[in-house]
Amino acid sequence: MSAPGVLLIEDDDAIAAGLVRVLQGQGHQVDRLALGRNALEAARDDVGLVILDLGLPDVDGLEVCRRLRHARPDLAILILTARDQELDVVAGLDAGADDYLVKPFRLGELLARVRAHLRRAGDDSAPFEVGEIRVDVGSRRAWRGERELALRPKEFDLLALLIGSAGRVVTRQRIMEEVWDTAWMGSTKTLDTHVATLRQQVGPETITTLRGVGYRFELT
Numbered sequence: 001m002s003a004p005g006v007l008l009i010e011d012d013d014a015i016a017a018g019l020v021r022v023l024q025g026q027g028h029q030v031d032r033l034a035l036g037r038n039a040l041e042a043a044r045d046d047v048g049l050v051i052l053d054l055g056l057p058d059v060d061g062l063e064v065c066r067r068l069r070h071a072r073p074d075l076a077i078l079i080l081t082a083r084d085q086e087l088d089v090v091a092g093l094d095a096g097a098d099d100y101l102v103k104p105f106r107l108g109e110l111l112a113r114v115r116a117h118l119r120r121a122g123d124d125s126a127p128f129e130v131g132e133i134r135v136d137v138g139s140r141r142a143w144r145g146e147r148e149l150a151l152r153p154k155e156f157d158l159l160a161l162l163i164g165s166a167g168r169v170v171t172r173q174r175i176m177e178e179v180w181d182t183a184w185m186g187s188t189k190t191l192d193t194h195v196a197t198l199r200q201q202v203g204p205e206t207i208t209t210l211r212g213v214g215y216r217f218e219l220t
């Protein structure tokens with residue numbers, strides 16, 4: 001079976017041409033749509049990642065995102081927004097997007113995210129390894145270089161969740177749901193405290209705070 005491909009939905013011809021060239025240069029199979037209305041038909045089973053511009057001329061990008069998520073729960077969706085607004089980002093993540101980039105973005109940043117998303121389709125049981133951090137979910141052990149980390153249970157769960165989504169934002173809501181088993185949206189001081197202690201173990205640069213949104217484990 002060939003590697004999952006990328007579907008790019010972007011109305012700006014100049015941006016799209018540049019992205020297609022760069023992605024193809026990295027060996028990815030890429031299809032491009034300039035409009036959103038045929039997104040569902042184009043997101044065939046061999047597409048593993050959709051890069052979706054939210055500002056499309058024919059349909060609301062958020063609606064496209066919702067429909068794609070509904071039709072293909074396993075699909076990775078990376079939204080592009082020109083509007084540097086927290087609300088758009090949050091609305092996009094609520095509509096089912098896995099990740100976002102705000103224009104203008106660095107191509108290196110985009111390529112790192114694309115690699116991370118397409119790798120997710122690979123073997124789930126393999127240990128996660130990003131930079132000098134390695135996490136084996138099966139044995140619940142984690143290392144920084146040669147040194148094994150002494151993590152409390154929630155710190156381990158948090159690390160596993162973040163590194164499993166390395167390069168992508170994980171929302172505070174998702175962390176609360178998956179690590180603390182609660183949709184509690186009030187004060188999340190406990191979460192901040194755990195991130196702070198985790199950072200001491202994995203290195204402060206490793207986990208980025210996206211204020212009001214969540215956290216991202218950085219690809220190196």
Ligand code: CA
Nearest residue numbers: 011053055056
């Ligand atoms: Ca646009």
